[in-house]
Amino acid sequence: MDQALSHLFEVKVPSASTSTIEMPPPFSTSAPDFERDVLGAIYAGHGDELPVSVFPVDGTFPTGTAKWEKRNLALEIPAWDPNVCIQCGKCAMVCPHGVIRIKVYDSKDLNGAPPAFKSTESRDKEWQGLKYTIQVAPEDCTGCGICVEVCPAKNKAETRLKAINMVPQPPLRAQESENWDFFLKIPQLDRRNIKVTSIRQQQIEEPLFEFSGACAGCGETPYLKLMSQLFGDRTVIANATGCSSIYGGNLPTTPWTKNAAGRGPAWSNSLFEDNAEFGLGFRLSIDKQTEFAQELVGRMAGVIGEELVNAILTSPQDDEADIYEQRQRVDLLKEKLDRSDSPDVKQLLAVADLLVKKSVWIVGGDGWAYDIGYGGLDHVLASGRNVNVLVLDTEVYSNTGGQASKSTPRAAVAKFAAGGKPRAKKDLGLIAMSYGNIYVASVAMGAKDEHTLKAFLEAEAYNGPSLIIAYSHCIAHGINMTTAMSNQKAAVDSAEWLLYRYHPDRAAQGENPLILDSRAPTRKVQDYMLMETRFKMLTKSKPDEARRLWREAQDDAVSRFRLYEYLAQRKGNVEPPKANEGGKT
Amino acid sequence: MTDISTTYLGLKLRTPLVASASPLSHEIDNIRRLEDAGASAVVLYSLFEEQLRQESLELEHHLSAGTDSFSEALSFFPQPDEFQLGPEGYLDHIRRAKEAVSIPIIASLNGTTIGGWTQYAKLIGQAGADALECNIYSIPTDPDLTASVVEQQFLEIVKSVKSAATIPVAVKLSPFFSNMANMAKRLDGAGVNALVLFNRFYQPDVNLDDLEIQPSVLLSTPQALRLPLTWIGILYGRIHANLAATSGVHGPEDVVKLLMVGADVTMLCSALLRNGINHLRDVEGGVREWMEIHEYESVHQMKGSMSQIRCSNPSAFERAQYMRAVKSMQHVTQS
Numbered sequence: 024m025d026q027a028l029s030h031l032f033e034v035k036v037p038s039a040s041t042s043t044i045e046m047p048p049p050f051s052t053s054a055p056d057f058e059r060d061v062l063g064a065i066y067a068g069h070g071d072e073l074p075v076s077v078f079p080v081d082g083t084f085p086t087g088t089a090k091w092e093k094r095n096l097a098l099e100i101p102a103w104d105p106n107v108c109i110q111c112g113k114c115a116m117v118c119p120h121g122v123i124r125i126k127v128y129d130s131k132d133l134n135g136a137p138p139a140f141k142s143t144e145s146r147d148k149e150w151q152g153l154k155y156t157i158q159v160a161p162e163d164c165t166g167c168g169i170c171v172e173v174c175p176a177k178n179k180a181e182t183r184l185k186a187i188n189m190v191p192q193p194p195l196r197a198q199e200s201e202n203w204d205f206f207l208k209i210p211q212l213d214r215r216n217i218k219v220t221s222i223r224q225q226q227i228e229e230p231l232f233e234f235s236g237a238c239a240g241c242g243e244t245p246y247l248k249l250m251s252q253l254f255g256d257r258t259v260i261a262n263a264t265g266c267s268s269i270y271g272g273n274l275p276t277t278p279w280t281k282n283a284a285g286r287g288p289a290w291s292n293s294l295f296e297d298n299a300e301f302g303l304g305f306r307l308s309i310d311k312q313t314e315f316a317q318e319l320v321g322r323m324a325g326v327i328g329e330e331l332v333n334a335i336l337t338s339p340q341d342d343e344a345d346i347y348e349q350r351q352r353v354d355l356l357k358e359k360l361d362r363s364d365s366p367d368v369k370q371l372l373a374v375a376d377l378l379v380k381k382s383v384w385i386v387g388g389d390g391w392a393y394d395i396g397y398g399g400l401d402h403v404l405a406s407g408r409n410v411n412v413l414v415l416d417t418e419v420y421s422n423t424g425g426q427a428s429k430s431t432p433r434a435a436v437a438k439f440a441a442g443g444k445p446r447a448k449k450d451l452g453l454i455a456m457s458y459g460n461i462y463v464a465s466v467a468m469g470a471k472d473e474h475t476l477k478a479f480l481e482a483e484a485y486n487g488p489s490l491i492i493a494y495s496h497c498i499a500h501g502i503n504m505t506t507a508m509s510n511q512k513a514a515v516d517s518a519e520w521l522l523y524r525y526h527p528d529r530a531a532q533g534e535n536p537l538i539l540d541s542r543a544p545t546r547k548v549q550d551y552m553l554m555e556t557r558f559k560m561l562t563k564s565k566p567d568e569a570r571r572l573w574r575e576a577q578d579d580a581v582s583r584f585r586l587y588e589y590l591a592q593r594k595g596n597v598e599p600p601k602a603n604e605g606g607k608t
Numbered sequence: 609m610t611d612i613s614t615t616y617l618g619l620k621l622r623t624p625l626v627a628s629a630s631p632l633s634h635e636i637d638n639i640r641r642l643e644d645a646g647a648s649a650v651v652l653y654s655l656f657e658e659q660l661r662q663e664s665l666e667l668e669h670h671l672s673a674g675t676d677s678f679s680e681a682l683s684f685f686p687q688p689d690e691f692q693l694g695p696e697g698y699l700d701h702i703r704r705a706k707e708a709v710s711i712p713i714i715a716s717l718n719g720t721t722i723g724g725w726t727q728y729a730k731l732i733g734q735a736g737a738d739a740l741e742c743n744i745y746s747i748p749t750d751p752d753l754t755a756s757v758v759e760q761q762f763l764e765i766v767k768s769v770k771s772a773a774t775i776p777v778a779v780k781l782s783p784f785f786s787n788m789a790n791m792a793k794r795l796d797g798a799g800v801n802a803l804v805l806f807n808r809f810y811q812p813d814v815n816l817d818d819l820e821i822q823p824s825v826l827l828s829t830p831q832a833l834r835l836p837l838t839w840i841g842i843l844y845g846r847i848h849a850n851l852a853a854t855s856g857v858h859g860p861e862d863v864v865k866l867l868m869v870g871a872d873v874t875m876l877c878s879a880l881l882r883n884g885i886n887h888l889r890d891v892e893g894g895v896r897e898w899m900e901i902h903e904y905e906s907v908h909q910m911k912g913s914m915s916q917i918r919c920s921n922p923s924a925f926e927r928a929q930y931m932r933a934v935k936s937m938q939h940v941t942q943s
Contacts, residue, residue, distance in 0.1 A: 238677065238678075424682065425683070436686065438686045439686075498674040498684060499685075556667065560671070564692065566700070
């Protein structure tokens with residue numbers, strides 16, 4: 024204390040500002056007017072000074088606005104080493120903030136590249152002759168370091184280095200900002216030329232969820248970003264209140280964004296407890312409008328032409344190529360309709376875009392899905408309608424500060440479970456499976472990323488209700504967020520978390536619908552629990568209770584694995600349940 | 609009846625077979641099973657200096673991380689009335705072990721620097737431990753650190769622990785000193801009640817699949833016996849402190865050899881982890897059988913009988929014999 028006192032010195036505060044550094048405007052001057060003048064003013068803390076008249080009359084806000092924030096949070100950012108990189112795409116996949124981007128492009132697109140812009144040959148056989156770049160958004164990165172942790176490629180001469188390494192941000196800020204701007208101008212590869220079933224190709228898809236204000240290293244956002252890459256240009260999202268509604272749409276900005284064609288997810292948050300119903304409403308409304316559009320198209324075959332009508336009404340829209348062609352047809356349809364001004368035409372023009380398949384996603388955390396919104400979720404799943412439910416399962420109410428939910432695993436300490444959760448985690452997936460016609464998957468990206476990708480593709484493709492329960496590491500677990508993907512792996516290796524997919528279509532084909540993708544546990548649950556403060560702290564506050572609960576947690580994991588193993592080993596159903604009962608698109 | 613009792617750290621032990629510090633002693637049930645299988649004493653797993661120092665910092669870090677970053681949540685964890693940080697959990701473990709068994713319980717403190725942790729020696733005695741094993745486990749990696757500084761640090765740690773302890777103190781050491789015998793003598797002079805020879809050193813491995821340095825502890829093999837055998841043989845009769853042999857004690861003959869060169873007790877760890885706790889019964893039976901067949905009356909009688917000062921060829925412990933051994937190897941390879 025004496026030392027501290029003896030080293031105190033006075034800072035003279037000048038009467039007037041002497042800094043020569045210009046305070047930049049809250050949002051770039053190149054932002055569109057509304058973003059710059061209205062959202063920028065709110066961002067700068069001047070929202071109270073705005074007149075009501077500047078706000079959108081219908082309450083709709085533009086997307087793609089988080090990119091104007093340029094928060095410059097990171098002291099260190101990842102830097103790419105093209106010589107070491109094996110182009111696996113894992114860094115981009117896990118990036119919670121959408122700041123690591125990959126593009127594959129023609130060499131002519133490199134014209135005018137800044138001197139420090141990095142590029143190499145694409146290693147993928149199907150993209151031979153094309154160029155490959157991994158670029159980081161230096162001012163949007165939070166410096167969480169998860170990308171470096173998951174990078175599997177090591178520098179052979181110096182193994183502490185990988186294909187992507189954390190380096191100080193300030194010296195690179197200007198150079199990498201210039202590179203980032205150039206990178207954005209490079210056109211995206213045609214989605215029809217991307218094999219979405221392989222991460223190394225799929226990850227070049229443009230994320231339509233970027234720069235969210237989630238915690239650095241968030242475990243939820245990589246799943247949302249993946250969904251936005253796969254289906255974002257035709258997605259409608261109902262979001263339950265919680266972390267994902269806060270980082271997803273906290274005024275003035277939103278991380279949900281749009282592509283060069285102006286397409287991107289439409290997103291809204293109603294309440295906490297009604298989100299499943301809110302999303303079902305989207306589905307019903309979209310289905311009705313699609314049905315109406317199809318009816319009008321059929322009625323107007325004379326104007327549109329039989330061939331185009333048939334093509335529009337019978338297109339399966341099963342993959343990117345189908346979707347692309349359907350969009351072309353709808354454009355052609357609009358062109359033809361422009362020449363007519365009958366009431367039917369006006370009505371059809373209003374709903375013509377609904378002729379392209381829409382993907383409805385109902386998103387929320389475990390507090391919503393397991394607890395407060397469970398009744399509604401159950402109704403919606405039982406409706407048989409084609410909705411995709413994504414549960415970002417942090418096993419605790421994260422947004423409100425770590426209260427226990429029915430998803431909280433046994434022995435975890437949380438608010439309202441200060442002595443360790445005394446009961447096992449509710450098995451939401453098993454309950455959903457009991458209906459027989461619901462696609463159910465349990466995933467953990469950090470344990471098996473290819474499995475996560477497969478589940479998202481299957482869930483969306485399934486013409487009925489789908490439920491994905493996604494293990495999401497969280498700051499409320501008391502963990503090192505940089506290495507959190509290894510916690511996910513430990514959870515799966517110990518059978519604390521199971522990987523599986525239940526596909527009703529398999530049952531319809533007489534096969535067992537359940538595939539257990541987890542292997543038998545290779546480590547003890549205790550090994551996983553020791554990695555997380557939520558479990559470990561009980562050993563320090565109530566050691567005896569911790570010992571008992573940890574033993575029970577181990578028993579839970581083993582018996583649950585055995586149950587799933589048994590269910591997955593059964594022969595296919597003799598009489599398969601009806602898939603997609605009542606389902607419509 | 610053959611008398612296989614021995615005395616170690618002032619404790620009268622039924623046999624010279626002691627369970628050394630290992631993960632087995634984390635469970636009280638295992639300590640009971642060790643007693644049932646015939647262990648004459650149990651050394652508990654180590655309480656680490658770093659554990660005492662960092663545990664509270666780590667807990668504080670994780671309990672408060674993110675609490676300043678988000679206005680809707682000011683904390684993410686409940687605040688328990690108190691945390692048992694520091695040595696409380698370990699002290700409680702000593703108490704419960706003492707209640708569970710009647711054999712002596714030897715606690716283990718592991719550290720490398722002078723600090724407040726050495727004072728826990730006193731609390732360990734108050735918790736009921738019969739003795740304390742102080743494990744000085746240093747891996748000096750600084751090229752500017754001289755041997756004499758390292759050795760001095762060892763002595764200071766030992767003095768500090770001794771001054772706090774009210775129970776006998778053993779020191780578990782590494783063999784890597786320029787002159788092991790001198791180091792042993794200086795520790796003896798500092799009042800240490802026993803030397804435990806030797807620590808199994810943590811030596812990492814290279815994982816060729818993911819190019820990582822992999823931390824792992826190898827279980828000992830019977831070959832590891834030669835190192836404690838050599839130094840116990842040399843030290844016996846030259847220092848006052850008791851000598852405990854650890855590393856490579858796997859079967860009855862290993863125990864007999866170590867007793868003969870001068871060990872007061874032999875400590876088993878890897879053999880029990882590999883073969884189970886009941887392996888102790890076989891070792892004890894084997895020792896008794898060997899002694900009966902060879903007509904030894906007691907451990908006391910055989911203790912030190914093959915040490916350097918009592919054996920027929922003391923030079924076998926020295927360099928001259930090394931030269932002969934190497935030459936005979938050449939002979940073998942040429943024939």
